[in-house]
Amino acid sequence: MAMSQVATELVPKYVGLFGQIAEFLVVAGALYLPGRYVVNPIVSWVVTRRTLEPTLERTIEKLLGVGTLVAALVVGAWAAGFTGFLGGSALIVAALTLAVGFAAQDVLSNFVAGVFIVQDRNFNIDDWIEWNGNAGFIDDIGFRVTRIRTFDNETITVPNTELATNAVTNRMSNDTLRISATFGIGYADDIDETTRILLDAAADHEEVIDDPAPSVRVAGLADTAIDLQARFWIADPDREEFSVTRSAYIRTVTERCRDAGIDLSTTSQHAVSGDLTVDDAGGV
DSSP: OHHHHHHHHHHHHHHHHHHHHHHHHHHHHHHHHHIIIIIHHHHHHHHHHTTOOHHHHHHHHHHHHHHHHHHHHHHHHHHHTHHHHHHTOHHHHHHHHHHHHHHTHHHHHHHHHHHHHHHOTTOOTTOEEEETTEEEEEEEEOSSEEEEEOTTSOEEEEEHHHHHHSOOEETTSSSEEEEEEEEEEOTTSOHHHHHHHHHHHHHTOTTBOSSSOOEEEEEEEOSSOEEEEEEEEEESOOHHHHHHHHHHHHHHHHHHHHHTTOOOOOOOOOOOOSOOOOOOTTOO
């Protein structure tokens, strides 16, 4: 008799709970699906038409996705009556807040760092950056991590705090980029003639701009060579153009110096010790 009475009391409660869960799922789904597949694409299309930076476009799209999900969950919980349960238990709310706070410390710090990275004009999708001995292109800036594509087509997942708290070099943040190349010539070679060859090779390359003008300086004196450093600039730089232009320039300089009889060898001198003897094989 007691068991039947308990069952009689519990069944309506479980039925009511399942009804609340069903109502929550229906309301949340009714809000999330149209928002995810109708509203968000429309907003993304409008953002794309405004020709914003790719970084900002992706950030807006991610915020729309998260906002749609949170709004659907909150409205669904309110419609199903779950908010009254959570609001009436201060202890549960406090415990959940504390647990989430400890678990999300790194997530929150990376999220804040991601916000600063997104608003920084020197960080954009497809930019070529270098940091802590690493280098690559920015593929995506997320709420927690930034994904970098290396020159070997590998993907590095970097916490946003690492990029926000360390020195980062962006070689594509400006309209021009300087390229340097150092050549060693023999002490008997003509510095002025070599300088002319280096300047002419830069002037003859179509990717090298005239302003700032190319320049050549004596960079140092090695054991067997005089080091000359050529400097020139390219416009709208990217990794591919940088590599191709520098390689073509070095190749041109090497060929012209060979034709002019200028030795670009940087062979170092080495001390040799020991005894040297000569045997006369023809002697008696």
